[in-house]
Amino acid sequence: MQNSxxxxxxxxxxxxxxxxxxxxxxxxxxxxxxxxxxxxRNPDDASAAVAELGVGGVxxxxxxxxxxxxxxxxxxxEDVVEQVGxxxxxxxxxxxxxxxxxFDDDPAKAAAAVTVNYTGSVSVGLAVAxxxxxxxxxxxxVLSSVAGERVRSANFVYGSSKAGLDGFAQGLGxxxxxxxxxxxxxxxxxxxxSMTEGMKPAPFASTPEAVAEITVKALRSGRRTVWAPxxxxxxxxxxxxxxxxxxxxxxxx
Amino acid sequence: xxxxxxDLTEMTQLTGWGRTAPSAACFVPVDVETVADTxxxxxxxxxxxALARGLGRSYGDAAQNGGGVVMRLQGxxxxxxxxxxxxxxxxGAGVSVDDLLRVIVPRGYFVPVTAGTRFITIGGAIASDIHxxxxxxEGSFGNHVRQLSLLLADGSVAVISPTVRPDLFWATxxxxxxxxxxxxxTINLIPIETSRCIVDTIRADDLDEVMAAMEQxxxxxxxxVAWIDLMAKGRHLGRSILAHGEHATLAxxxxxxxxxxxxYRAGIIADVPPVFPxxxxxxxxxxxxxxxxxxxxxxxxDAELQSIPEYFHPLDMIGAWNxxxxxxxxxxxxxxxxxxxxxxxxxxxxxxxxSGASSFVTVLKRFGASNPAPLSFxxxxxxxxxxxxxxxxxxxxxxxxxxxxxxxxxxRHYMAKDSHTTPTAIRRGYPRLxxxxxxxxxxxxxxxxxxxxxxRLGLID
Numbered sequence: 001m002q003n004s005x006x007x008x009x010x011x012x013x014x015x016x017x018x019x020x021x022x023x024x025x026x027x028x029x030x031x032x033x034x035x036x037x038x039x040x041r042n043p044d045d046a047s048a049a050v051a052e053l054g055v056g057g058v059x060x061x062x063x064x065x066x067x068x069x070x071x072x073x074x075x076x077x078e079d080v081v082e083q084v085g086x087x088x089x090x091x092x093x094x095x096x097x098x099x100x101x102x103f104d105d106d107p108a109k110a111a112a113a114v115t116v117n118y119t120g121s122v123s124v125g126l127a128v129a130x131x132x133x134x135x136x137x138x139x140x141x142v143l144s145s146v147a148g149e150r151v152r153s154a155n156f157v158y159g160s161s162k163a164g165l166d167g168f169a170q171g172l173g174x175x176x177x178x179x180x181x182x183x184x185x186x187x188x189x190x191x192x193x194s195m196t197e198g199m200k201p202a203p204f205a206s207t208p209e210a211v212a213e214i215t216v217k218a219l220r221s222g223r224r225t226v227w228a229p230x231x232x233x234x235x236x237x238x239x240x241x242x243x244x245x246x247x248x249x250x251x252x253x
Numbered sequence: 254x255x256x257x258x259x260d261l262t263e264m265t266q267l268t269g270w271g272r273t274a275p276s277a278a279c280f281v282p283v284d285v286e287t288v289a290d291t292x293x294x295x296x297x298x299x300x301x302x303a304l305a306r307g308l309g310r311s312y313g314d315a316a317q318n319g320g321g322v323v324m325r326l327q328g329x330x331x332x333x334x335x336x337x338x339x340x341x342x343x344x345g346a347g348v349s350v351d352d353l354l355r356v357i358v359p360r361g362y363f364v365p366v367t368a369g370t371r372f373i374t375i376g377g378a379i380a381s382d383i384h385x386x387x388x389x390x391e392g393s394f395g396n397h398v399r400q401l402s403l404l405l406a407d408g409s410v411a412v413i414s415p416t417v418r419p420d421l422f423w424a425t426x427x428x429x430x431x432x433x434x435x436x437x438x439t440i441n442l443i444p445i446e447t448s449r450c451i452v453d454t455i456r457a458d459d460l461d462e463v464m465a466a467m468e469q470x471x472x473x474x475x476x477x478v479a480w481i482d483l484m485a486k487g488r489h490l491g492r493s494i495l496a497h498g499e500h501a502t503l504a505x506x507x508x509x510x511x512x513x514x515x516x517y518r519a520g521i522i523a524d525v526p527p528v529f530p531x532x533x534x535x536x537x538x539x540x541x542x543x544x545x546x547x548x549x550x551x552x553x554x555d556a557e558l559q560s561i562p563e564y565f566h567p568l569d570m571i572g573a574w575n576x577x578x579x580x581x582x583x584x585x586x587x588x589x590x591x592x593x594x595x596x597x598x599x600x601x602x603x604x605x606x607x608s609g610a611s612s613f614v615t616v617l618k619r620f621g622a623s624n625p626a627p628l629s630f631x632x633x634x635x636x637x638x639x640x641x642x643x644x645x646x647x648x649x650x651x652x653x654x655x656x657x658x659x660x661x662x663x664x665r666h667y668m669a670k671d672s673h674t675t676p677t678a679i680r681r682g683y684p685r686l687x688x689x690x691x692x693x694x695x696x697x698x699x700x701x702x703x704x705x706x707x708x709r710l711g712l713i714d
Contacts, residue, residue: 001709004273004313004584004672005649009709031653032675057677086319086708134299136264136319137276137705180266180277180319221581 001086001137006220007032008088008139012080014124015094016040016062019193020143022049023212024091033058035084039065039076040094067094067120068112077127089219090128091141092121092169095162097195103157110157117161122168129172132181139219140183142169146227149187149236150247173224186215187236188228204229259283259291261298261322270575271312272582273643273672276319276705280306283324285345285436289408292434292701295322302703305434307374308349311381312585313672314705315429321703326376326434330356340442341399346376346435351519351569358517358561362442363500365397369616371519371566376435381669382427382629384636386476386498386565389621393631395426396624397441403433406701410436419625424692427629429668431702431713432693447514449501450476450564454554456547460491460602464595464635467495467619475499476564479617482543483639484536486606491599493617494550498564506558519562524572532579534642539611568614581644586652587667588659589620591634597662598635601655605639608651612639627685627692628712630667638670649673668706676711686712 002008007030013021016038025036036053038046043062054060061083065076081087095117103110125140132138147155148162166185173183188211190202211228218226227233239247265280279298283291295303301321309316317323328345330352335342342362344353350364351371357363366378366385373383379401384393391397400414403425411433413422425432453474457463463479470477474497485492503514568574575583590598605612616638623632641648656678659665665682666674680686690712693702700713707713 001276001314001319001705002274003649003674003709004271004582004643006274007649007673030649031656032649032673034676057675134320135276135301136278136321137274178266178277179264180275 002088003032009033010035010084010086010088012037012039012084012087012090014039014065014090014092016043016046016049016065018093018143019195019208020188020191020211021091021093023208024093024141024215025053027212027216028089029053029058031057036060037080037084038062039080041066067116067124070119070123073124074127074130077124077131081131086135087128087131087138089139089141090132091143092125092128093143094120095143097155097158100155100157113157114161117158118164118168121165125168125172129176129181133176133179136180138181140172140181141215141219142183142185144169144185144187146187146189146232146236150239153248170225182222182224184215184219184223185225186211186218186228187225187232189232204232204235259287259294261294267306267309267317267323268582269311269313269315269317269672270309271584271643271672272575272578273584274314274705276314276317278318278321278323280323280325282327284327288324288326288404288434288436291322291324292404292406293408296699296701298322302701304702304704305346305376305380305430307347307377308372310370310373310377311669313670314709315381315669316377317705318703319705324434326374326436328374333357335360335362335442340444341439342442343437343439344375345437346379347374349374350378354519354561355517357442358445358448359515361445361515363445363561365391365441365443366394367565369566370569371562372569375438375440376430379426379435379438380428380430382624382626382631383669384620384631386478386618388631389471389477389619390475392621392624393629395423395626395629398426399439399441401425401438402436404436405433406697406699420692421696423624423626424628424689426624426626428626428689428693429628429706429712430704431707432696433702443500445500445515446503447501447506447510448517448561449506449510449558450498450561451501451505452496452498452557452559452564454494454496454550454557456550456552457493457495459489460493460599463491463493463495463617467617470495470497471619473497477619480546481602481615481617482547483602483606483612483615484540484543490606491602492547494547496564498559501558505556510558517561519566519569521572522570525574525576527573527576532581532642532644533577534579534583534611534613536609536611539613542613578642579644581642583640584643584648584652584672585638585640585670586655586673587636587638587670588655588664589630589632589634589636589667590659590662590664591632594634594662594664597658597664598637600658601637604651604655604658608647610641610645610648610651612641615639627689628668628683630665630669634664636667668710671706671710674710679710679712
């Protein structure tokens with residue numbers, strides 16, 4: 001149960017090696033925090049983060065999580081609850097970016113990326129929602145992306161998967177109204193992280209720490225959608241309504 | 254509710270009086286006939302258990318049970334049975350003190366202990382083992398409970414007292430509702446000649462002066478409370494208004510008032526509207542308020558007659574005053590610091606004063622002896638209470654820091670007010686927690702009684 005300042009006692013990060021996800025978890029560290037679970041494909045990859053987070057009164061652990069194993073997601077969440085009790089904050093941060101050119105060559109690869117980004121998020125998101133509903137409180141933070149707000153030709157497989165995820169997360173949040181649980185949809189722009197290493201930064205580029213700060217602030221104030229940085233909300237308000245011929249000519253990388 | 258079975262699927266979002274950290278539960282009214290069936294249904298419906306909730310005046314999550322069942326036990330003050338020989342009453346646990354006073358004051362009685370608000374229930378008073386301005390003389394509410402009926406997890410009702418099943422009795426006093434549901438209780442009454450209080454007020458210019466005056470007043474006055482201006486710093490640190498009081502005798506009333514010595518009127522002057530989009534409580538408004546409040550009292554004023562609501566429940570005159578804190582709500586922080594650790598008390602007050610955190614109502618009180626209840630809050634020492642807007646920057650970190658000072662001094666937190674602290678702090682502050690847990694587990698092995706507070710502070714598994 002979170003305290004009156006919105007400080008959680010338990011945090012589950014789905015995508016336990018995500019730079020943004022870990023930055024959010026670090027922001028949630030207070031004397032109130034007791035349990036952190038980092039869920040990722042290979043728990044060993046999160047060992048450094050586990051060591052970093054598991055200090056003071058915090059017990060941190062890493063557990064194996066396969067985003068593509070939708071059939072196992074309900075049992076996975078049950079196991080985590082068995083281990084740590086009520087889930088105060090769950091951060092859904094896993095996802096693959098991929099290269100559009102590669103996807104063009106290998107449609108199966110594109111479908112696999114979409115399975116992780118969208119299908120996996122749907123099944124685990126619903127499993128989390130079921131738990132939050134049953135406990136009558138808790139927040140699910142979903143890392144969407146501006147890429148889903150108006151999908152660009154440069155990364156339309158990734159963008160479309162995020163568009164689906166964004167719609168799913170908003171609908172899930174609406175369905176949870178009155179249940180005590182809530183969903184926060186976070187829409188970062190370009191973020192300097194291991195996911196975007198070597199890429200040319202887009203305008204209004206941000207850092208995992210900056211996204212985390214905005215996210216935790218939004219969590220505390222009970223917002224349902226947040227952009228990082230905030231100005232992107234207005235930028236994409238315009239982008240959404242640009243006629244195709246103009247949008248296609250924009251130098252968006 | 255006797256005619257139909259309650260619907261255990263509809264969820265209601267509940268918070269405490271501080272309006273922070275909500276959770277949703279199935280919130281149903283019950284009466285003494287339906288309560289046992291509802292608890293049985295709750296056990297079948299989910300593993301989230303059941304809890305009784307009174308008027309929701311605990312500040313944090315004490316009366317919340319996310320995902321489970323929360324019950325409001327109905328009760329009528331008119332059904333109170335008064336024993337004029339023993340000076341006791343038997344009253345339903347769902348009855349509010351507000352309703353009760355309207356019945357018992359005209360009959361010449363007052364409750365043995367009253368909190369700062371009359372909008373609480375008898376069940377809540379027992380579960381929190383509330384204290385009042387007379388603790389230094391008469392102890393907390395539990396000291397005055399002669400006997401109570403407790404609905405246990407297995408559906409049976411235990412009639413317990415300090416001599417019959419004393420372990421369970423004292424685990425229920427201050428047990429935060431986690432040993433069962435109190436159905437009714439037999440409680441001592443204070444016989445009163447009049448419904449007025451006679452109040453001596455002094456204005457103290459600093460902390461030393463108010464603490465000395467309070468120590469001296471312990472033997473002379475039944476009721477004592479100091480209001481501290483937490484915005485004052487430097488040599489005015491801890492400047493206070495100390496109000497000592499006693500129930501007025503008939504002889505102390507004026508000629509006119511003697512015609513209606515037990516007249517009792519408790520009204521609400523105004524309600525704060527439900528939509529209060531921003532907090533009206535900020536540093537500037539609170540500072541102005543504190544200044545006015547402090548100045549309105551002369552250096553010394555003796556033998557002033559005040560009504561019961563004026564003296565005991567001044568904030569109750571404004572309905573739903575918690576709304577003025579806006580959407581972020583507020584936090585009440587109440588701590589105990591044992592006698593002999595005055596240095597820690599001073600450190601806490603200094604830290605709060607210098608932090609710029611603005612507290613609207615800061616109260617200092619002296620406690621007397623504690624009772625045998627393992628989770629009862631009061632013990633010999635000072636208790637400081639403050640209200641701070643929850644949106645105050647850096648507040649959480651500061652309270653965690655103050656927690657350490659309090660715990661190192663051998664103090665503790667009042668769970669009925671708590672909404673921020675940790676299981677570790679509770680384990681340190683309440684060294685008899687394990688003893689309480691053993692009693693609870695013996696009567697509730699399956700963990701039927703649950704609350705958000707119980708889970709958050711590690712009282713229950």
